[in-house]
Amino acid sequence: MSVEIRNSEDRPVIVGGGIAGLLVALHLAPEPVLLLSQARLGTGASSVWAQGGLAAAMGDDDDPALHLADTLAAGDGLCDRAMASRILHAAPGAIAALDRYGVRFDRGPEGKLRLGLEAAHSRRRIVHADGDGSGREIMRALVAAVRAIPSITVVEGTAARRLAVADNAIQGIWTDDPTGRLFFRASRIVLATGGIGGLFFDTTNPTGNIGQGLALAARADAILADLEFVQFHPTALDGSGSPMALISEAVRGEGAILVDETGQRFLAGIERAELAPRDVVARAVWNHLALGHRVFLDARARPGPDFARRFPGIAAACGKLGIDPVRNLIPIRPAQHYHMGGVAVDASGRSSVSGLWACGEVAATGLHGANRLASNSLTEAVVCARWVAEDLAGTPARPIRPAAAVECPAPDPTPVRASVSHALGVMRDEEGLSAAARSLLPLAERNGPASDPAAVGLMIAIAALRRRESRGAHHRPDYPHHEAVAIRSDITLHAALAAARDLTPAPVLESL
Structure with missing residues (x-):
């Protein structure tokens, strides 16, 4: 080296x-x-x-x-x-x-x-x-x-x-x-x-985006904020592989609607329906899928024949799956999209x-x-x-001290994706978040390929555990209420590690 x-x-x-x-x-x-x-x-x-x-x-x-x-x-x-x-x-x-x-x-x-x-x-x-x-x-x-x-x-x-x-x-x-x-x-x-999309199984981001900037800042003892708020796009193209192709919100802005396999427009009773905020639409789609339904984007009437001209990239992604948006329903499901x-x-x-x-x-x-x-x-x-x-x-350069060489392996998010995807998805709860924090802790503490991705996932999990309410993209059925005062959440890696250690049960000593 x-x-x-x-x-x-x-x-x-x-x-x-x-x-x-x-x-x-x-x-x-x-x-x-x-x-x-x-x-x-x-x-x-x-x-x-x-x-x-x-x-x-x-x-x-x-x-x-x-x-x-x-x-x-x-x-x-x-x-x-x-x-x-x-x-x-x-x-x-x-x-x-x-x-x-x-x-x-x-x-x-x-x-x-x-x-x-x-x-x-x-x-x-x-x-x-x-x-x-x-x-x-x-x-x-x-x-x-x-x-x-x-x-x-x-x-x-x-x-x-x-x-x-x-x-x-x-x-x-x-x-x-x-x-x-x-x-x-x-x-x-x-x-x-x-x-951070590469930390999830389902994402619309390049899979190489694994929160490395957050890890760099956290290892330097910087303060991070509002990590629990992860946005899931409600209309990722189901079956398009990983990362998933995105069906832009602009398609719904031009009149496309969401339906299930029976043709029911299941968002019709929600204010603004398909044009409600993303967290609202993503949860509605998630819940409908959880009930055993399939969900589709119906663009046949609007944008209709104009689809390929207005959205050539999306039309091409659909075409790879044999889907013509002018004639066919487009299968979708939520995927991690933005942090x-x-x-x-x-x-x-x-x-x-x-x-x-x-x-x-x-x-x-x-x-x-x-x-x-x-x-x-x-x-x-x-x-x-x-x-x-x-x-x-406007900030002048400062004198720099010599820096000792450090060992830090190339990051590999593979060991953390299951925990992150399961616990930090569209719906969260205390049991899942706690389990994720306990499983990510040993990975984050050791200097291995999974350390940085695990540290990022751990900080998000601890931030989500601390926010005992449902707000925006952070939804907890165990805390469905909305606190009267919105408080920004700050966290450091040291604080997240300490909180995760507190979640880990002490070993039980056998009696002599």
Whole structure:
């Protein structure tokens, strides 16, 4: 194994090659910056797979105050109102900035942005690019922009393993690449590593997204927030393998409905039916499946013949299973889709560790609360990337201490998926959460391939155990009530380990 010391100029280091990471790098230009990506740019990131687009109040009948009201309602009392307002008021300007980077947004005959409708939005405000290929198109433009800027050094095929920290301040980052172990000196690091979908059997995320950014922050003693809030998309394409193909909410926004094998529209009695908040629809689908039914998306009448033109990627995914959405029902079931929790950050993206910022899905800004409003995630990443870059650019580099080499194996989530999927799904209860915490504890405590994935799963399980209510995407039949006051939940890895040890029964000593 080789160990090299790199980045002697102490350039800022950005970990992650999705939309958030690319935009932080672009906004820092012409300041020199290192961008570390585990995969080749344009692949491996959830951003590439995003179908729904960006939510922004761009219509003549809309304004950011209406967008904020919808966001707060979906967030079920847990949003940071001030932060959400700031992000959503900046959203239209962020769309314009992406336009300047060359993103080809969908427009009508007169050149105006074509705005879509998604669940829990009171107005058409979803800005798409290339139909259901919004993430792919945005990434195309941003990757091209990054590669064209000499001040951005892109290091691909490099996986982050551990942050070096001394006196609660960043000193650098240990990584692995095909040549061995590398250390990058840095007193300023941005985590933009995405979500946790790879910890679940059923997910719409790349399976390599296993919460590594959360593990990096947690091992550095950073505070994390609201980890129990995991969003399940109600309409993943059943039978499409792992990861599961997503049937965008925009399809329901264009009039598709949910039915079972008898043709019953079982959501008809729920307020807003198919366009209710995601947690409501996901639980309804989950419960109907639990009763022995099958569930389908019926798009035959609406969007109908226009389906393939409006949603070419979804039509292609259905076609691989022999399904024509114009003639056939589309089988669906819920799958893990997005993580509202993450590294606790302030309005500038700063974490509790000096020199460590977070942006995108790995961060908990307070925008999403207990349940993300559809298409607010890309908006958050685009808006907050500028603020992170501005704050980082105004933060001078610090002297760095030498860092001792560390052993940290490449992570393997396989041993933790059963526990995480069973206990941390659409429905949770104390027995399942406690069992998961006990099973994940020994994996998290040892320095093995499953340690980091287990640590992330353990922190989520303990956070879910502590929240003895049902709120947003966190639903517990054993605590179905809604507490009067919504309280943000902070957690550290040390606290989660201690709580899990308290759940483990002491050994029974045989009498002599």
